[in-house]
Amino acid sequence: MTLKIALLPGDGVGPEVLAQAVKCLKAVEETFNQHFIFKEAPVGAIAMDKTGVPLPDTTLTLCKESDAVLFGAIGDPKYDNDPDAKVRPEQGLLQLRKELGLFANIRPVLSHPTLLDKSPLKKEVISGTDFVIYRELTGGIYFGEKKLNPEGTIASDLCEYSENEISRIAHLAFKAAKGRKKKLTLVDKANVLESSRLWRKVVTKIGESYPEVALDFLFVDNAAMQIILNPKQFDVVLTENMFGDILSDEGSVIGGSIGLLASASIGEENALFEPIHGSYPQAKGKDIANPIASILSVAMLLEHFGLAEEAWAVKKAVDKSLKKGIVTLDLKENSQYGTNQVGDFIAHNIVDIEDDFRMNDENIDLGKSTII
Numbered sequence: 001m002t003l004k005i006a007l008l009p010g011d012g013v014g015p016e017v018l019a020q021a022v023k024c025l026k027a028v029e030e031t032f033n034q035h036f037i038f039k040e041a042p043v044g045a046i047a048m049d050k051t052g053v054p055l056p057d058t059t060l061t062l063c064k065e066s067d068a069v070l071f072g073a074i075g076d077p078k079y080d081n082d083p084d085a086k087v088r089p090e091q092g093l094l095q096l097r098k099e100l101g102l103f104a105n106i107r108p109v110l111s112h113p114t115l116l117d118k119s120p121l122k123k124e125v126i127s128g129t130d131f132v133i134y135r136e137l138t139g140g141i142y143f144g145e146k147k148l149n150p151e152g153t154i155a156s157d158l159c160e161y162s163e164n165e166i167s168r169i170a171h172l173a174f175k176a177a178k179g180r181k182k183k184l185t186l187v188d189k190a191n192v193l194e195s196s197r198l199w200r201k202v203v204t205k206i207g208e209s210y211p212e213v214a215l216d217f218l219f220v221d222n223a224a225m226q227i228i229l230n231p232k233q234f235d236v237v238l239t240e241n242m243f244g245d246i247l248s249d250e251g252s253v254i255g256g257s258i259g260l261l262a263s264a265s266i267g268e269e270n271a272l273f274e275p276i277h278g279s280y281p282q283a284k285g286k287d288i289a290n291p292i293a294s295i296l297s298v299a300m301l302l303e304h305f306g307l308a309e310e311a312w313a314v315k316k317a318v319d320k321s322l323k324k325g326i327v328t329l330d331l332k333e334n335s336q337y338g339t340n341q342v343g344d345f346i347a348h349n350i351v352d353i354e355d356d357f358r359m360n361d362e363n364i365d366l367g368k369s370t371i372i
């Protein structure tokens with residue numbers, strides 16, 4: 001299979017982690033006889049510095065012409081604390097999601113057996129957690145009308161949803177639940193919000209065509225509590241844009257580090273894959289950012305194109321790095337492994353997936369890894 005992949009490294013640690021993801025894709029090419037054509041383009045603060053806008057037309061065109069987009073991270077502190085900034089790097093990502101029609105954001109939340117100690121939550125609470133968040137990504141309060149009165153003293157953001165926006169992601173979520181533990185939880189605030197009541201109505205109706213899936217409902221405040229109280233109760237969590245943003249960061253605590261969570265954003269014609277962590281500007285250029293979320297985004301990309309064996313090899317290689325402790329500082333105190341070395345190790349192990357636990361670790365330990 002030949003795939004055209006647009007690389008959008010973006011800001012902060014984005015370029016560093018994305019470079020590791022690309023190493024892994026090259027390892028997949030080498031091992032499985034696939035072919036990937038990479039083209040890179042600027043987005044975010046880096047694009048604003050170069051062109052004045054966070055999503056240049058050339059970047060958007062490249063993304064539209066590609067089979068998939070691999071995204072690094074976005075955001076720069078120089079814009080974060082300036083409420084008067086007219087343009088923000090994040091707008092580049094939001095515009096990209098909208099323009100590419102990426103309405104479904106899929107964020108798996110898993111506890112890794114080797115990392116149970118890394119979470120501040122109790123082992124017995126998180127062990128065995130395996131759920132996936134289906135977050136609506138192109139509607140709701142993120143994209144509704146925004147107002148600020150001329151005096152700058154009253155502001156509002158409209159949260160609007162249409163039946164169609166709800167039903168297209170609901171179908172994807174029900175189908176996912178069918179192939180998993182057959183449970184779907186709709187998270188909303190239907191006791192207060194009209195838009196949430198529409199979600200309930202539409203999702204309940206669609207649920208009738210998926211009789212094998214058990215459907216239940218949770219208010220978002222309760223869901224926020226349940227996710228850390230008893231995360232094993234969840235299978236597929238379906239929710240609107242902003243609730244999904246918040247709950248997925250909360251879910252990352254279960255995995256032990258936000259540096260592990262990958263995501264896929266899917267539309268009718270396009271797909272984008274990105275770690276859920278932000279640009280982590282404090283770590284930029286220090287070779288300490290965890291590349292695993294970016295590498296697992298590659299696994300989601302491969303799965304999306306039906307390359308199941310390839311995706312499995314990537315996940316297996318990541319597991320091995322976790323088991324062997326070839327991980328960055330966020331996962332192991334005093335770890336001497338940097339972003340690059342972890343990326344090398346995982347890429348190596350995609351190539352040598354059959355060799356299991358014997359090969360080349362010494363080279364990695366000595367910083368002499370040779371891949372790519």
Ligand code: IPM
Nearest residue numbers: 074075090093094245276278
């Ligand atoms: C995310 C991020 C984005 C969002 C930001 C960077 C706009 O937090 O992907 O979760 O809020 O969707």
Ligand code: MG
Nearest residue numbers: 245246249276
């Ligand atoms: Mg977020």
